[in-house]
Amino acid sequence: MPESLTSREKQAIATKKRIYRCGVELIKKYGYDNITVKEIAEKANVSIGNYYHYFKSKYDLLVEIFKHGDEFFEAEVPKILDEYKDCKDILVQYFLVYARLSINDGVEMAKNLYIPTNKMFLTHGRLMQNMLIQILKNEQEKGKIPKTLDCEEITEKLFVVARGVIFDWCLKDGKTDLLAEMKEIISRMVESYIVR
Known part of the structure; x- marks a missing residue:
């Protein structure tokens, strides 16, 4: 039986999903080439450093x-x-x-x-x-x-x-x-x- 995730691991998964979802919303609205990592991070309510913890670049999104x-x-x-x-x-x-x-x-x-x-x-x-x-x-x-x-x-x-x-x-x-x-x-x- 797989081990259950710690609360920290669950939070990390939720944060990555939120960044992804916010990035997708911005891409839909403005286009990939017209958004920045800073804007994605702001919409996801995370720091730019936190964004880069989950995605190495905008392209990784x-x-x-x-x-x-x-x-x-x-x-x-x-x-x-x-x-x-x-x-x-x-x-x-x-x-x-x-x-x-x-x-x-x-x-x-x-x-x-x-x-x-x-x-x-x-x-x-x-x-x-x-x-x-x-x-x-x-x-x-x-x-x-x-x-x-x-x-x-x-x-x-x-x-x-x-x-x-x-x-x-x-x-x-x-x-x-x-x-x-x-x-x-x-x-x-x-x-x-x-x-x-």
């Missing part, structure tokens, strides 16, 4: 936001794999999870993440990418995707398209049906990789 996205995928993707067996269905559902992540965060947050200066989208080896690569490799083993195709390259291209769909949703202030758009566009894209 962005890393944490993306880590939460990976955790969302880690929880949702096994459900897809349990429910769906068809290659196309699995891949489409995978990217519907990606769309739901943006919907859950809200269009204002998405507008502040889907910007050219955010290089987190280019980070290789993230959990959500690795999960998709493994799904594609499994589908190759089943003969559903040609073994001549590189799974990492397919993953990169599918994410480029999915980010474009979300970017378009942001441009239209969230007024389009993101799930329907993602389903239609990813379906067409996926068909080009599947063995018929």
Whole structure:
């Protein structure tokens, strides 16, 4: 049985969560590039030094936001794999999870993440990418995707398209049906990789 946390450990967890939550609120309102560590610390009612105890930099807050996205995928993707067996269905559902992540965060947050200066989208080896690569490799083993195709390259291209769909949703202030758009566009894209 795991040991219970001390009150100091609980307080540290609560402080980090508060800093994170306040940082996310400020990013939604003003944009990542338009806020400072000082402003995040003030909103979270902590010192700047305390902020740096939990996050090495402002960029680390962005890393944490993306880590939460990976955790969302880690929880949702096994459900897809349990429910769906068809290659196309699995891949489409995978990217519907990606769309739901943006919907859950809200269009204002998405507008502040889907910007050219955010290089987190280019980070290789993230959990959500690795999960998709493994799904594609499994589908190759089943003969559903040609073994001549590189799974990492397919993953990169599918994410480029999915980010474009979300970017378009942001441009239209969230007024389009993101799930329907993602389903239609990813379906067409996926068909080009599947063995018929």
